[in-house]
Amino acid sequence: MVLFLLSYIGGVLTILSPCILPVLPFVFAKADQPFRKTGLPILIGMALTFSLVSGLAVLGGSWASNANNWGRWVALILLTFFGLSLVFPQFFERFFEPFTRLGSRLTEGSSAKTQTFAKSLLIGAATGLLWAPCAGPILGLILTGAAAQGTPEKAVWFLFAYAFGAATSLAIALFAGGKFLATMKKSLKVERIIKMTLGIAVLLGVVAISFNWDRNVLTRISKVQTEEWENKLIDMFTPGSSSQNAMTSGQNNAHLEDPLAALTPSLSGATKWFNSSALSFDDLKGKVVLVDFWTYSCINCLRTLPYVKAWAEKYKDQGLVVIGVHTPEFAFEKDPTNVAKALQDLGITYPVAMDNDYAIWNTFENRYWPAHYFFDRNGKIRHHHFGEGGYDESEKVIQELLEENGKTVKDHMVQVQGQGVQASARFQDVQSPETYLGHARAQNFKLRPILKADREEKYQLLKNLELNEWTLGGSWLIDPEKATLMKAPGKLAFRFHARDLHLVLGPKDVGSSIRFRVTIDGKVPGARHGMDINENGEGVVNGNRLYQLIRQSDTEPIQDRTFEIEFLDPYVEAFAFTFG
Template sequence: MLLIVLAYLGGVLTILSPCILPVLPFVFSRARQPFTRSGLPLLAGMALTFAAVASLAAVGGGWVVAANQYGRWVALALVAVFSLTLLWPGLAERLTRPLVALGGRLSETSGGGDTPRPGASLLLGVATGLLWAPCAGPILGLILTGAALQGASIGTTLLLFAYAAGAATSMAAALLLGGKVFAALKRSLGVGEWVRRGLGAAMLAGVAAIATGLDTGVLAQLSTASTGALEQALVDRLGAPRPDGGAMAMRGEPAMMMQGGPAMMAAGAAMRGPEAGALPDEGEVPPLDGATQWLNSPPLTTAGLRGKVVLVDFWTYSCINCLRTLPYVKAWAGKYRDQGLVVVGVHAPEFAFERDLANVKKAVSDLGITYPVAIDNQYAIWRAFRNQYWPAHYLIDAQGRVRHHHFGEGDEAGTERVIQQLLREAGAAQVSAGLTEVDAKGVQQAADMAAVRSPETYLGYERAENFVSTPNARHDEAAAYATPARLALNDWGLAGHWKVGPESATLAATSGRIVYRFQARDLHLVLGPGPDGKPVRFKVRVDGQDPGDARGVDVAPDGSGTVTSQRLYQLVRQPGDVRERTFSIEFLDPGVSAYAFTFG
């Protein structure tokens, strides 16, 4: 029952989402007609069609995507016809004389007449529902994740109906308000004809926006109403389950484009782990073509790897989740190399500096990685695997079939058992028994997730949250910032002259500070020196004092340190009980760039 209420409330919020904007003109085209005979059937058609299409998505997987795209184009054509009849009521009769009666009826029922027909409104609602179906946020992703984890059921369909009913409720309120507006216009101004034509033009503009992708592109950028945070707050407030752990970090732009929906379904499926003795066949391994360069090996191909068990590890060198998984990957590569395992690291960058080959080569050397690494700067391998997460592990059997995947940190024991099983299936004579134990140090040490209450936080304006300095962040221009005297948990800010760019904040003066109120055992910050590469000195304080034994591996007990390269720096590691602390870092030289806080 709780999830049904949650889904309904999420649907109510949908009217604020940018992707619903092109649909609203279709709803408002019924505003001046009786609600029960016109508006209500339209909204019912929208809700029923949306729930049906989304249910098919939960049941049918990938094939319904193509079917829905065909349905969208049919719906676009149908709505375009309705739009034209609003603009020119006699158009259907002039163009299609044999169907003049049907054309007149469509014109009348879609807004050109005074006697609305519920059937025609329902039909328009069905068409609009097909257009609306792809509009989804975290709560809809949560519903589809449940279907992936537990199988599609009547309960899943009920949740989807609740989501659709919530959206229909908010649009019904807007429709009723619109009706009052239209009534006032008709009584006082007599501009009904122009309003009708304006609605027809708005509907055509909506069709064009949806057909060209503007509904999810430009509108998403222009709109000041974003429901993602509101919906996620509902998820958190009502305690609904969701995929957790490193997979939810979804570091980097390619990952962030898939918020909810299939990406969340995949993440949920990955959390289940393999069933004992039964590994699914997830299809043929995608090609490894498209890497801009290979390290530690000549270019590898899937054909050349046939007969081997292959672990493909998607990572990027400043990703804390990847760094904490890396000790296991390196250990497996050495332990099972002679038994037929090949580990392939695919380095897919998040930040611009991670595209620099010299930076990646240095990181591979510093981290002690000796297995082959594909430099995937164009995301060719990433897209071939349809991957969405850092880190992500895919296991391929000796026949070139994907048999297992895992997203994010955790379940290393389960992944190693799959490696052992696939090696035995491949005919390895002696497969090492037992599970790998690692003694990781520094940034690679496992996180204390029970103590973490602070999320990954980006400093660039494209993804920044909880920024509390004054003034608000000025995009791509230097400005003087000040931080408040007191910070709430997870608030952060800049002090001094900084230039805030899309992915980082760069110090534009000889000194400046960053402050963050956090709770976690470890605090990390991705940093880089200025364009000239000169080292940047810094001073860390925790609650206004030198960190002492709470220092990270990149900080001296007195809080001093130096930014020498573009990478992740561990600045705090609290001993003993973990509690809320105020972190500050003062930079003593200009030019430093700060990208993202991570915690552990």
């Protein structure tokens, strides 16, 4: 219910977003006519079509994406004729007279009111095919959660609530605008000017969407910061931070009085256990327990691991039990072989539950990676923390819970220095967000030709990227989760601002190796190379994991830089950029 409400409010806020601009001409083109006959059916058609098509894209895979592409072009043609009819009404009346007569015969017996409603509903349906809202935190929560948990059918209902919210705010604006235009229409001359203006606006909207300006430009122009409002709303309704991969310190509960204490979570439903037989909270009564939700390609999770491992080692003899719950974000993280290798590489020896079906995740009502839940000896949640940071506070909680259990503990904190990808981020310098390359969550892409979902396309690597834009060069196939290079060579570039740059990569074929070269601002990285490449920028993709490709010095000033990676062999899969 909470996510339904958040989805609706997120939709309401879209009227303040620049991504609504291309469809406004279609919605307001009949604002001078009665709202119930024209405006209302336009909004109904828009909301229904958007939620249906977006839902099918989540559920249906490539056939739905291709059908949506064809539907967009049909809608553009329809709305082009609609816009031209407003600008040149007399010409179109003569040109379409035969079709009008045929339509009159087909609809003989139906009222003019019914025909007007149907026409407006059709315009709304076409508009719904073209609407591409900016991906704010709430819409991201809908799509990311559904994709990650493997329950995309839930997203359809949330998308409808989102579309209904957008229709609500547009209805208010449309109703107010209609009153104004109705007053202006009292002059025939003014009425003609209004219709021509609306027609030109419709045609401009068609042009903008045809050239993909709604996706490539409007998401980057200055706008009211609805994202900040959405994040506050999410924090209001759900404890913790507002993003699934929580980078900085999440919201903490009042000290040892957790609002989640009423939860009765379970450890049952794991598809596999590592380093232990299956555990339950009944088995752990009398112990202090830390449950850590993580996934092995999540950079935020990796940066917390040195602390979790240190706590597990320091307090194991005093009765602390650490349990990792590995809940996958990407498909390759569901492979037990990959997880077993990650545990070995990361030196994790405490019990880890493989939560491929999100069974444990859902009993905790969790939404974040990483997430730490602290249980007392009676199995009650006493503290939680979402995201990175707050390590001293978390360790103090462990100490107090152990002391409640009659244990004597040293009050000094662990001293941890993470290495490589586990090194602490320089948050003050991170101005680039986690960026997904699969079309389900892609944003800030700059592609030529435009993004073609679920089919191989040869892209031209574009120059002069703005901050946080990315582009592709070569033959790539972009599916909902990732971009796959189909023919070598191929390139991927990103304009970023952070000390560290990571890229989640993997070979399409298990066991294969893919060579690559990295440059930064057109030069070999030299001393700025990450742990997975050498000074010349050379590296190999030999497994599904997060690769650290750029690591700048802590002493040098951080500035906007262009990262470029060239793959020399085909069939590499690129999932997401992360920064630190």
